[in-house]
Amino acid sequence: MKYKNEAQIMKALGIESWRNLSKDKMVRFAAMMPNMDTEVALKIVEQFPAFKNFAKDAVSAIERAHQSTFSANNQSQERVHRAWQEVRDILKGELGKDDLGREEKKFLIEQIQETARMQSQKDSENKQFLDGALKKVLVGATAAVALGVAFVGGRVMAESKDSTESSQDA
Template sequence: MAISSEEDAKKALGIDTWRNLSKDKVIQLVAMMPEMEKEVQLKVIEQLPEITKFAVKAMTTVRRMHESTLSFNEKSQENVHRGYQEARAAIIAQLQRDDLSPEERRYLTDCLMQTADKESAKDSENKHYLDRWVNKAALSVGAAVILTALAAGGKVALQNSDGLRKP
């Protein structure tokens, strides 16, 4: 089905105005681009300020989610580090006893080193988690914006360049 007017495009999306373009509708709009006539694609491209507003809202939402995640993560990490500090303090207190055998001292020293290694591993795991989260959030917002722009602009550019080519 060819979409021959801007109103047909809005009707297919189930919206009255481009201001009603939701996250889900942007993806649907991208999928519809090949079905649109060239003139309709151009009119949709003219609506990019509305799509840009959507992208800004989406990025603002992702930023808020990221700030919330960072805040929660920071509190969680503080608890983890506090727990390891308390464990090390207890081991150090045991190591200060005079009645320990050399084997007990070695064991407690090994335990002390294990807590440091585990805390370091937990810190690295946390950094990887944050890195993955930021990448996924950035990709999802960026993909919506880029796909919309590419689908609209790229399709029109391809049609224009095909019309300019001579066999």
């Protein structure tokens, strides 16, 4: 269905005024935008600051999720590093015993080295995770802010191209 005026859109959203546009309905509104006349969509978006607030709220929600992920990740990393340090402390304690043979000492030293390698590998994995998480946040924030522009702007350009082609055909 092609929405040709604001009244049709408000009716479809179940609202009487753009002030009644909740976050839920904002998402529905954005999904309906491809089925709206471009001029009507532009007129509506210009009328309510809620669209800007929606984008801000979306970015804030992404930021909170990002912070929560980083906090949980940081706590996990601290526990892992603390556990490896405890293992090394135990191995060093064993290494300090006087009655160890050469092979036992060699084994304990190799175990200490292995925990250091594992810890270094885990640190590298964590850095890759953080890099990926940051990229996702940037993509999410950009998408949230550009939501209206993508729907409305793309339609304006497409309809502008269509009208140019139509005038050339005439």
